[in-house]
Amino acid sequence: MKERILVTGASGFLGFNLCNLLKDRFSLLGCYHNHNITVPGVETVQMDIRAEKQVEELFISFRPHIILHTAALSHPNYCQEHAEESFGINVFAVKIISDLSLKYNAKLIFTSSDMVFDGEHAPYSESASVSPINRYGEHKALAEIYIREHNSQAAICRLPPLYGRPGPYSGGFLQSVRTALEGGRGIFLYTDEFRTPLYVEDAAAGLLCAARAALPVLHLAGDERLSRYDLGCIIARRFGYNTQLITPCSQEQKPQPAPRPRDLSLANSLAKSLGFKPRSISDCLRALL
Numbered sequence: 001m002k003e004r005i006l007v008t009g010a011s012g013f014l015g016f017n018l019c020n021l022l023k024d025r026f027s028l029l030g031c032y033h034n035h036n037i038t039v040p041g042v043e044t045v046q047m048d049i050r051a052e053k054q055v056e057e058l059f060i061s062f063r064p065h066i067i068l069h070t071a072a073l074s075h076p077n078y079c080q081e082h083a084e085e086s087f088g089i090n091v092f093a094v095k096i097i098s099d100l101s102l103k104y105n106a107k108l109i110f111t112s113s114d115m116v117f118d119g120e121h122a123p124y125s126e127s128a129s130v131s132p133i134n135r136y137g138e139h140k141a142l143a144e145i146y147i148r149e150h151n152s153q154a155a156i157c158r159l160p161p162l163y164g165r166p167g168p169y170s171g172g173f174l175q176s177v178r179t180a181l182e183g184g185r186g187i188f189l190y191t192d193e194f195r196t197p198l199y200v201e202d203a204a205a206g207l208l209c210a211a212r213a214a215l216p217v218l219h220l221a222g223d224e225r226l227s228r229y230d231l232g233c234i235i236a237r238r239f240g241y242n243t244q245l246i247t248p249c250s251q252e253q254k255p256q257p258a259p260r261p262r263d264l265s266l267a268n269s270l271a272k273s274l275g276f277k278p279r280s281i282s283d284c285l286r287a288l289l
């Protein structure tokens, strides 16, 4: 019998990739909120993860062994300006899912973010203290704290910016760069925001590593540390776009509603000791051509 996995956020960038990558090995149920998806072999269900009764009914009927919880408000600027909505989805709903995972003996894998850190003490290992500087990071950190205090079976996976094949409704940084450059639109990218980006398929493999391990927190990140600007230029060159459309700038020159930590590089050696093998950016972009 195949293990049953509940993928929340199945219509999102990561969730959609998870459904496609895991559908042959597991029995999957994908949960969406506003956008239904079609992935052959994957059943889907509409649900608001803030509706506890509805979520519990799903646990009772599907009896998942594993929950890959990717549903979230994932855009820092939106969260900054919609604090209440962000709290409801990124904190309150996580409490619901954490408690139900415990009650129904399912292993919760929570997708958190490198934005739980302030960006001043990179590279960050799993034992570093959280210190968010924007609302999104603050809410992810609050959800993490709740899980750590109440669900000892769960694993928190902190993710850096993901790139890869887009979902039908969202596609991450790579997609937004491609869309702009394809349309001949210029973009500004920060030279003073550093991250360790990860291929979305490697993120999926890492989440499964976490599901098999007994570790409370795991950093799933790529090996390469680069600025937004450098990553944008690599993407532009690989897909044959005009790099002149990308203007380098500092955070001070182009501030956003949610302040961005300066350097959120994550140390990934713990995950690697479990068999996590992030591929190089050039190999992954080649796979996308």
Ligand SMILES: NC(=O)c1ccc[n+]([C@@H]2O[C@H](COP(=O)([O-])OP(=O)(O)OC[C@H]3O[C@@H](n4cnc5c(N)ncnc54)[C@H](OP(=O)(O)O)[C@@H]3O)[C@@H](O)[C@H]2O)c1
Binding pocket: 008, 009, 010, 011, 012, 013, 014, 015, 031, 032, 033, 034, 035, 036, 047, 048, 049, 050, 069, 070, 071, 072, 073, 074, 075, 089, 111, 112, 113, 114, 159, 160, 161, 162, 163, 169, 170, 171, 172, 173
């Ligand atoms: N993408 C990245 O680069 C990145 C980096 C670090 C961490 N993360 C984390 O990884 C996870 C996945 O991110 P993502 O980029 O895949 O996000 P995304 O593309 O924005 O997708 C968000 C998903 O959450 C669902 N959702 C939102 N509100 C909901 C609600 N009230 N009830 C049920 N479902 C709801 C959406 O459903 P509908 O579309 O159907 O409404 C969608 O499927 C998130 O936890 C995010 O914080 C992502």
